[in-house]
Amino acid sequence: MQDSSKFVVFTVGDEEYAIPIESVLSIEKLEGITPIPHLPTYVKGIMKVRGELIPTIDTETILYDRAMEASDSVRVIVLRTDEISLGVLVKEAKEILDIPAEVIKQVGLVAYQKTSYFTGVANLDSRLITIISPTVMVKTLEGIKEIQEYMESQLQEADSKSH
Structure with missing residues (x-):
């Protein structure tokens, strides 16, 4: 097991959160989000990043049930997971930090289904x-x-138009 891991640290609301750096593709300025009707409220829309269309979600809506206020410090952290690439709206992307494994505590909240994605607290x-x-x-x-x-259907439509 590694002694420390690199994380991208960001703020949402007044709290600090971190995502393992291996999931992060890039950190972008917030621009050009196209809203898509009928999607869940936490989805802000679709954004084009390096030619790829990615859904963008509002972490403030997910974590605190309120929309994030636009400001110059708002960033989109572009993540790749096994299922999907997506943009995560954050109040501010702060730093890349080495977090030693021994300071990461497992939280009791992991058992709570709605926050099962919290894997620990540094x-x-x-x-x-x-x-x-x-x-x-x-x-x-x-x-x-x-x-x-929806994203897959958009890609297929784009493919069929280009042939």
């Missing part, structure tokens, strides 16, 4: 950083299968 000097598993988060979000199907 207890650093004056900071508590909640670690999120993107793969588990994607599996637990309601409606993600429909989004996946």
Whole structure:
């Protein structure tokens, strides 16, 4: 087992969260999100990143049931999971941090179904950083299968138009 792992640390609301760096493709400025009707409220729409269309979700809606306010510090962390690539809206992408394995505590909340994607809490000097598993988060979000199907149908349409 590794002694430490690299995480991308970001804020949502007033709290700090982290995602393992191997899941992160890029961190982008928030621009050009196309809203899609009838998708769950946490889905802001679709964004084009390096020629690929990806659904973009609002972490503030997922975690706190309120929409994220637009500001210059808002970033989109582009993640790749086994199921889907997606953009995750965060209030601010702060840093890439090496977190030693011994400071990561398992949280009792992992058993709570709605937050099963919280895999632990890093207890650093004056900071508590909640670690999120993107793969588990994607599996637990309601409606993600429909989004996946929608994205696949868009790709197929684009393919059939280009032939």
